[in-house]
Amino acid sequence: MKTLPSCWKKYFQILLLGVMTTFFVGCASILEGQPRSKKDPWELVNRNVFSFNESLDKYLVKPLTQAYEFIVPEFVRNRFSNVFANIGDVYTVIHQLLQGKPKTALDDLTRVIMNTTMGIGGIFDVATDAGLEKHNEDFGQTFGVWGIKDGPYMVLPLLGPSNVRDSVGWFADLQTDILINYINDIPLRNTITGVRVIDQRSKYLNASNLLEEAAFDKYIFVRDAYIQRRRNRIYDGNPPLIDEDDDIPEEMLEKEENRIR
């Protein structure tokens, strides 16, 4: 959901107004006596934005995604996914270099070259079939590699889970996005962005139904999984043991230290 044209200012303003209203109406609240996470000092606001996003998803994004899956054949959808993924790989190359990983950058560059040529402009992912693993990098992760702390957890309107660092990272991603900044035909640009959003959502269509069933509290589940996941990505799948400011009960720490990450 990291894709929104900056030109949608008007829509954004309207939506922001909607979000503000939900704050004041305050349909979400924190239960009495519940422990607060150190990572989430803005929980009350976050919960309200979260429930706003949930309704938006329920009544707009999810039905659109379901319609998209119903109308567009899977083969065609996969071609769109691959093209977006191939463009994403170009950014991944740049971020690998910014993060000081020239060897992985070369692998990812090979991916782009293979998929763009043999994969006909990225519509076929021949590189993965050839055994070249796909990576995903963005500014938020690069900032993390540079040692910038993630800051408090945030739920952004429309975009979902984030934190202070990743929000800045998302803004930087947006500023450098070729599909947004270098396409001058506005309707075309909006269509591309729309398909990108729907394409992203369709990847998690079934997963989100499962999450609904499995979570005790969906807000906390999404939050804790997001924090873990971003940390995992910054360390490229091998994060070190938990840092000191994590809110793990003391009795658990001893056992935690023995666990492999």
Add this chain to the structure above:
Amino acid sequence: MKHTSAKLMTMPKLLLKLRYWILAMMLMATLLVTKSPLAQSIDSTPDGLVKTLVSDVMNSIKSDKDIQAGNVNKVMALVEAKIVPYTNFQKTTQLAMGKNWSRATSEQQKQITAEFKILLMRTYAGALTQVKDQTVTYKPFRMDPADTEVVVKTQVMNKGDAIQIDYRLEKIGETWRLYDLNVLGAWLIEAYRGQFNNQISANGIDGLLKFLQDRNAALAKAK
């Protein structure tokens, strides 16, 4: 003609002469096979266990039209039969409950483990009904013979996206048991720890148990 008949006569004679040798060799072979790693149980190595379970379950699902049509109960039966014997749900529940585990009575611990297990199994079964043309690759696995805890890393390719799925196992005696699962970089136990803590803080241990029972009953009814 004479030559061939003579030869035909000698062959059975030869076999007769060698039968004790053949018997002895067969006996040796069976002994060797039972001692060789091939005949060890599937849970004697962690990576071997994960590979066996994953490929077994994937094959079962891909060949079952009922499951692909979304029959969750059938997948749950499959999970119960094939995976659950190699898991340690008590450890999963204990770590997810953290400090609250020791505050629960052993009866509560037993009940919460059972309910949490059903909830996780249902989610896992639901995820398995989505399996179609995904392929699983195993990342290089190294371990020290002295290790009693390991992580086996895999990657599932789905619609051009690489989904990281890792399994954490512990050694109990001579066998390995699964107790934690990592999907897309988030460990299951860690993702549930905050939720357990919140439920118990708000409603107590009995409240948590009741919540789990209600949820499972509702989900069983819905399907």
